[in-house]
Amino acid sequence: MNLDQLRELLELLDEREIAEFELEEENLKLRVRKAAHAPVPQVAFVAPSAAPAPPTLAPTAPPVPGAPAAAAAPVAEAGLEVIKSPIVGTFYRAPDPNSPSFVNVGDRIKPGQVLCIVEAMKLMNEIESETSGEIVKIHKENGEPVQFGETLFSIRP
Amino acid sequence: MFNKILIANRGEIALRVIWACKELGIKTVAVYSEADRHSLHVRFADQAVCIGPPRSLESYLNIPAIISAAEVTGADAIHPGYGFLSESGYLAEICEACKIKFIGPGPQAIRMMGDKSRAKKAMQRAGVPVIPGSPGVVEDEEKAERLAQDIGFPVILKASAGGGGRGMRIVRDTEAVKNAFKAAQTEAQNAFGVPDVYIEKYVEGPRHIEIQVMADAKGSIVHLGERECSIQRRHQKLIEEAPSPVMTEKLRRRMGRTAVEAAAAVQYVNAGTVEFLLDAQGNYYFMEMNTRIQVEHGVTELVTGRDLVKEQILVAAGEALSFAQKDITWSGHAIECRINAEDPITFTPSPGSIRYFNVPGGPGVRVDTAAHEGAEISPYYDSMIAKLMVHGRDRKEAIARMKRCLDVMVVEGIKTTIPIHKRILDEPDFQAGRLSTKFMERFQPAKRTS
Numbered sequence: 261m262n263l264d265q266l267r268e269l270l271e272l273l274d275e276r277e278i279a280e281f282e283l284e285e286e287n288l289k290l291r292v293r294k295a296a297h298a299p300v301p302q303v304a305f306v307a308p309s310a311a312p313a314p315p316t317l318a319p320t321a322p323p324v325p326g327a328p329a330a331a332a333a334p335v336a337e338a339g340l341e342v343i344k345s346p347i348v349g350t351f352y353r354a355p356d357p358n359s360p361s362f363v364n365v366g367d368r369i370k371p372g373q374v375l376c377i378v379e380a381m382k383l384m385n386e387i388e389s390e391t392s393g394e395i396v397k398i399h400k401e402n403g404e405p406v407q408f409g410e411t412l413f414s415i416r417p
Numbered sequence: 418m419f420n421k422i423l424i425a426n427r428g429e430i431a432l433r434v435i436w437a438c439k440e441l442g443i444k445t446v447a448v449y450s451e452a453d454r455h456s457l458h459v460r461f462a463d464q465a466v467c468i469g470p471p472r473s474l475e476s477y478l479n480i481p482a483i484i485s486a487a488e489v490t491g492a493d494a495i496h497p498g499y500g501f502l503s504e505s506g507y508l509a510e511i512c513e514a515c516k517i518k519f520i521g522p523g524p525q526a527i528r529m530m531g532d533k534s535r536a537k538k539a540m541q542r543a544g545v546p547v548i549p550g551s552p553g554v555v556e557d558e559e560k561a562e563r564l565a566q567d568i569g570f571p572v573i574l575k576a577s578a579g580g581g582g583r584g585m586r587i588v589r590d591t592e593a594v595k596n597a598f599k600a601a602q603t604e605a606q607n608a609f610g611v612p613d614v615y616i617e618k619y620v621e622g623p624r625h626i627e628i629q630v631m632a633d634a635k636g637s638i639v640h641l642g643e644r645e646c647s648i649q650r651r652h653q654k655l656i657e658e659a660p661s662p663v664m665t666e667k668l669r670r671r672m673g674r675t676a677v678e679a680a681a682a683v684q685y686v687n688a689g690t691v692e693f694l695l696d697a698q699g700n701y702y703f704m705e706m707n708t709r710i711q712v713e714h715g716v717t718e719l720v721t722g723r724d725l726v727k728e729q730i731l732v733a734a735g736e737a738l739s740f741a742q743k744d745i746t747w748s749g750h751a752i753e754c755r756i757n758a759e760d761p762i763t764f765t766p767s768p769g770s771i772r773y774f775n776v777p778g779g780p781g782v783r784v785d786t787a788a789h790e791g792a793e794i795s796p797y798y799d800s801m802i803a804k805l806m807v808h809g810r811d812r813k814e815a816i817a818r819m820k821r822c823l824d825v826m827v828v829e830g831i832k833t834t835i836p837i838h839k840r841i842l843d844e845p846d847f848q849a850g851r852l853s854t855k856f857m858e859r860f861q862p863a864k865r866t867s
Contacts, residue, residue, distance in 0.1 A: 264770070348468050348485040380485035381515070405489030407467040408482060409451060 341391055343413040345406040349380035353402040361402075363413075367395050375413060378406060393417040418734050419443050419494045419518065423487045424458065425508075426498030427477060428787045429804060430710075431458035434496045437726040446490045448483055450476035452795045457787045464490050471797045477501045480508055487517050494518040494733060496726075500799060503709035504531055520733040522708050526683045530706040534577045534615045540703045543682035545675055548694065548702040550617025558595040561616055565594045568618050574598060576605035577613035584608055585652075587619055620702065622853040623694040625649065626661055627707075628676035629717045631728055632685045633738045640673035641717050641725075641745055644690075647852040648841060650764065655834070655857070656841060657713040658752040659720045662812060662850025663695070672701055679706060688714070688729050712755065712804065715785060719751035719808040749808055750815040754823065754838040756786075756803040758794045761836040768796040772830035777822035781808040781815075794831055802833070812850070816842060 273281055273292060283290040345351070353361040353376055363375050374386045375395075393415040400412055423446040424434045431447060435458060438445045447462030452471035459465040466486040469476035476482065478501060487495055495517055497503040503521065506528040512519035521527070530536045534553045541547050549568050554577055555561045565572045565588060574597055576584025584605040586597040598614065606612040625646045632638040645661035646654045660669070676691035683706075690711050692704040714725050728739060758767045774790040786803035788794065794802060805822055809815035823839050837860065841847055846856065 348466055348482045348489065350489055381481055381488065405466075407486075408469045408476075409467055 337414070340396060340414045340416055341393065342411045343375065343387070343389065343391075343415065345378055345387070345408065345410045345412055347378055347380050347385060348408050349378040349385065349406060351400040351402065351404050351406045351412065352377040352379060352384075353398075355384075363395055363398075365395050365398060369393060369395060369415070387412070389413075389415070391415060391417055419730065421446060421463075421490065421492045422494045422496055422520070422730070423448065423483070423490065423492035423517075424462070424496050424498065425477070425483050426496070426501055426503075427453055427456060427458060427798065429785045429801075430498040430500075430712075431456075432461065432787050433726055433785060434498065435461050437724065437730060440724075441727060441730060443730070446486065446492050448477075448486050450797070452793075452797055455793070457789065466490060471795065473501070473797060477798075480505075480511060483508075484511060484515055484517070488515070492517065494520055494730075496520040496729070497709065499709050499711055504707070506531065518733050520729055521687050522683075522685050522689065526685050527708045529683050530689075530708050532577060533575065533579070533705055534613065536705060537615075537703070539682055540679055543678055545679045545682070545703045546701060548617045548620065548704070551615045553615060554613040555598070555616050558598045561598040561614075562591060562594045564616050566591060568616070571619040571621070572616055573619040574601040574614050574616050576601065576609055576611075577615055578609035578611045579605060584614070620694050620696050622855045623647075623696050624661065624663065624852060625692065625704075625854055626664075626672065626695045626701065627690045627692040628672055629714070629725070630676050630680045630685070630689050630691060631725065631732070631738060632680055632687060632689070633732045634686050634735060635737055637738045637741070638677045638680050638685065639738060639740060639742045639745060640676050641721050641723065642669060642747055643672065644713055644716050645852060646713065647854050648847075648856050649854055650857045650860075654713065654755065656752065656754055656838065657716050658750065658812075658815070659716045660747060660750065662852065668699065668701075675701070675703075679703060687732050688725055712801070713753055715783060715804060715806050716751045716753045719783065719806060720747045720749060721745055722748070749810050750812040751806060751808045752815045752819050753804055753806045754819060755801050755834075756805055756826070756828070756838075757800040757834045758802050758831045759800050759834050760832045761834050764834075766796060766800045767832035768794045768800075769831040770794070771828060773827060774829075775825065775827040776803075777805070777825050779821075781818055782806070782822055783808070788828075802828070802831075805838075816848060 281292040363369060369389050370392050371390055373389045375389050376387050377384045378387055395413055396416050397414040400406055421444040422438050424431045435445050445462040447458045447465040448468045449456060449459045449465060450469050450471045468482035468486055469479050495512055502508045504527055506524040509519045509524040509527055529539055537547050551564050571587055571589045574586040584601060586601045588594050588597045601614045602612040605614055626643050627646060628643050629641040630638060643661050643664055644657050644659045646657045648656040679691045680689055688710045690707045693701040694704050695701045718725055760767055771788055771790055771792045776784045783806040784803055788802040807815050807818040807822060809818050820842050823835055826835060
């Protein structure tokens with residue numbers, strides 16, 4: 261297995277959301293385990309000593325850096341869960357301008373609890389928590405535009 | 418003039434629109450799926466919004482996400498490119514409702530021409546020559562059989578809502594009609610959600626000649642001449658050129674006038690292409706109208722010296738066409754090869770990472786591409802990675818120039834169709850201009866009898 265194949269395999273496992281994976285071939289034993297909150301799977305790559313090292317390709321040229329206009333993705337800290345926006349729209353902290361915010365930093369939340377609204381095409385979409393825990397950080401300001409997949413909340417379970 | 422245009426597309430056409438906007442001083446918004454995070458169109462737009470995961474249905478075909486992106490960025494117009502939502506009457510309608518200008522024709526024209534049998538009827542009413550066929554959708558297999566006999570074999574069954582070669586069946590004798598009809602209906606239902614099938618005369622080995630038109634909202638419609646697109650494999654174009662090797666000034670005037678009449682019949686606005694089949698006797702028949710800017714528009718730009726995408730934007734902003742029919746002249750000869758990330762023999766897609774990329778340059782060369790070294794060609798989207806275009810003083814020079822470019826265009830890390838283009842250009846029939854939609858059959862393995 262070369263570097264390109266390994267990368268493809270990791271992408272596939274990530275895509276399919278496989279938590280653990282083991283592969284044993286004639287010259288290779290590979291174990292991949294995805295930590296619960298880390299975005300990147302951890303890899304234990306065990307090559308038996310007797311086998312000749314498989315030919316590895318030189319790493320490919322680094323990709324073109326991302327657009328400066330695209331929001332920089334906040335790194336998920338260890339132990340925290342993140343809630344990301346499932347749609348494009350405008351982020352609101354409260355049901356309307358005159359009401360208090362749904363949640364604040366430090367609040368304990370439950371699954372199903374409404375955390376915010378993302379407005380898209382005049383429709384107010386309530387974003388619910390899928391987890392319980394304490395809100396550690398709110399990443400967007402009231403009225404800010406959000407993209408698909410943008411991090412909104414960090415929660416400590 | 419627009420302040421900001423959102424481009425509802427990706428890849429090379431998204432870049433193409435960005436180039437036109439930059440030259441016009443218009444700000445741009447790119448939308449992208451997670452798979453395109455590092456794409457050039459994201460990099461070069463003034464703003465970029467991630468609209469969904471890689472799957473097209475959830476991103477580039479996701480109307481709510483696109484409209485929402487336009488709203489949060491304050492875009493006042495959307496350019497749909499080609500493919501994706503470019504011929505979605507629904508998107509055009511929603512744009513109207515949200516007071517965002519859709520850069521293209523109105524929803525009625527899109528829908529009329531998108532329904533092949535309605536389009537044909539509208540053309541007949543307008544006096545545009547059409548291929549003899551059923552008046553509309555064929556109700557059942559008995560009718561199909563009778564119609565086929567009236568028209569005369571061979572005939573072709575076509576899905577009304579179709580395109581791209583799917584939902585089509587060629588029938589050469591009476592016995593085969595009923596079964597072919599039922600099969601075509603099933604295929605149409607599965608591919609397009611609608612089982613409507615119509616029937617028409619099958620013109621053997623015709624040339625595919627299309628006419629570029631451009632119309633403004635004040636009623637002016639101009640044609641910019643033809644493109645010959647006969648080199649197709651399974652109804653997907655591989656090579657296009659302008660002018661057509663068999664075109665005469667007289668025929669171009671006639672076909673151009675017909676194309677303008679076709680556009681006028683549906684009150685067409687903005688860029689469009691009227692496709693015709695030209696038979697060996699010089700008769701031409703309306704096939705369909707594409708209500709968008711097309712992949713091969715660059716070939717027309719090269720021989721006319723006009724910028725069609727800029728014109729689209731100006732027209733959409735309410736301006737009059739910047740040229741009249743008498744201003745359009747043609748110079749030299751242009752050829753385009755569509756470079757796809759596919760195996761050059763089997764044509765199976767070849768996604769992957771481009772390790773080495775060399776784009777040809779020099780006189781008379783234009784390459785429209787979003788690919789580059791290090792680019793990831795993902796499996797989620799269309800396999801075209803570059804449009805290699807050349808312009809020469811005549812067809813002979815254009816062919817020599819294209820061969821030279823194909824020799825030095827290097828793409829490593831994925832397979833491409835460059836080798837098949839080289840073979841096509843080496844064919845004596847190609848060099849002599851003896852083209853037809855049957856041309857590519859010579860590269861196929863021995864055919865099954867249909």
